[in-house]
C-alpha cells in the first residue's frame with residue numbers, strides 16, 4: 348500500500364521525492380499536473396532572510412497607510428472582510444512581543460538549514476544549475492527609509508544571517524540598471540534564486556517517477572476511515588486509492604481537506620501577482636526588493652519577473668490583474684530602463700497561517716495522517732527542508748530540529 352501525498356506543488360513534490368528516495372512506495376495525487384498552483388509563478392527567491400512574522404511591529408506601523416491606499420501592497424476585498432475576522436484575531440494574537448520572539452526563532456531555525464537541505468536535493472537530482480549564484484538587493488531611497496527597516500536587520504543580526512550595507516554607487520556597480528534616486532541598499536548574498544520555479548517542480552516530479560513513484564491526477568474529495576487512521580482516499584471521479592499513510596500538502600486548499608477529517612487549520616490565502624516580462628530592455632543579475640514600495644524583481648530563465656502584493660479575497664474570487672500592473676509601475680521607478688513588453692500576468696494563492704510559521708506535523712487526531720502546509724511567502728525557500736523533515740516524521744526517524752513550533756494543533 349502506498350503512502351499518498353496530496354498536492355504536487357513544490358512542497359508535496361519535495362516530500363514525495365524524499366519519501367520515495369528513502370524507500371517508501373509513494374503516490375503523489377493532484378487535480379492538475381505538477382506545479383500548476385502557487386508554486387508555478389512565485390518570485391523564485393530562496394529568501395532565507397525573510398522569516399520574520401508578518402505580525403511584527405514594523406508591519407503594523409505601515410498597515411493603516413497600506414490599507415487606505417487602493418494601490419497599496421495589502422488589499423482586503425470588502426466583501427471578504429467578515430470571513431477574515433477569525434484569522435485576523437489570530438494574527439493579532441501572534442503580535443505579542445513574547446510570541447513574536449518564539450515565531451522568529453521558529454522561522455530562523457528553518458532558514459538556517461535551508462541550504463543544507465536544498466543543496467543536497469539539487470545535487471541528488473542533478474538540478475544544481477537551477478540555483479543562481481547571486482543574492483538579492485534591498486533598496487532604500489534614503490536613511491529614513493532604511494531606519495524603518497531596522498527591526499528586520501536587527502533580527503538578522505540576532506540570528507547571524509549575512510548581509511552587507513551598500514551606498515548608492517556600490518549598489519549600482521552591482522546592478523547598473525538601478526536608478527540614481529536610491530541612496531542605500533542591503534545585499535543579502537544568500538537570497539539566491541531559482542531560474543524557473545515551475546520547471547523545478549516538474550523536474551523533481553520526473554526524478555520522483557524515475558525512482559518508481561507514481562503520479563495520479565484527480566481531486567481528493569473524501570477519506571475512508573479505518574482504525575484510528577485513514578485507510579484510503581476518494582477522488583471526485585469515484586476512483587479510490589488505498590493508503591498506508593496520507594500527507595496533506597495541498598497548499599492553500601489543505602484546510603478544505605483537513606476539515607473533512609474534523610481537524611480545522613486556520614489557513615487563509617494571501618493572493619499574490621506577477622508580471623513576467625520577456626523583453627524587459629535591461630538585464631539584471633541580482634533580484635531586488637524595495638520594502639517601502641513592496642515589490643520584487645527577479646531575473647528568471649524567461650525574462651524579468653516583477654511581483655509581490657498581498658490581496659485577501661479568498662480562494663474563489665477572480666484575479667484583479669490591476670495589482671500586477673501597479674507592481675510594474677513601481678519597478679519602473681527603481682529601473683528606469685525597464686520596458687513592459689511581451690508580458691504575461693499571473694495570480695497565485697499563498698497558503699497563509701496567521702502566525703506565519705508553516706505546519707509540518709503529524710495529525711493530532713489520525714494516526715497515519717500528516718500535514719505540510721501554510722508556507723506563506725516562503726514555500727519555495729522551505730521546500731527541501733520540508734521534504735527532509737516530513738520524511739523523518741512519516742518514517743518515524745528523529746528530525747534534526749524540535750518540531751513543536753510547527754505542530755498542527757498549536758492554534
Ligand SMILES: Cc1cc2nc3c(=O)[nH]c(=O)nc-3n(C[C@H](O)[C@H](O)[C@H](O)COP(=O)(O)OP(=O)(O)OC[C@H]3O[C@@H](n4cnc5c(N)ncnc54)[C@H](O)[C@@H]3O)c2cc1C
Pocket residue numbers: 353354355356357358359360376377378379380381382383384385386387388389390391392393394565566567568596597598599600601604617618619620621654655694695696697698719720721722723724725726727728729
Ligand atoms: C506572487 C508570489 C510570490 C512568491 N514568491 C516566493 C518566493 O520568492 N520565495 C518563496 O519561497 N516563496 C514564494 N511564494 C510562496 C510560494 O509560492 C508558496 O508558499 C508555495 O508555492 C506553496 O507550495 P505548496 O506546494 O504548498 O502549494 P501549491 O503550489 O499551491 O500546490 C498545492 C497543490 O495542491 C493541489 N490540490 C489542492 N487541493 C487538492 C485536492 N483536493 N486534490 C488534489 N489536489 C489538490 C493543487 O492543484 C496544487 O497543485 C510566493 C507566492 C506568490 C503567490
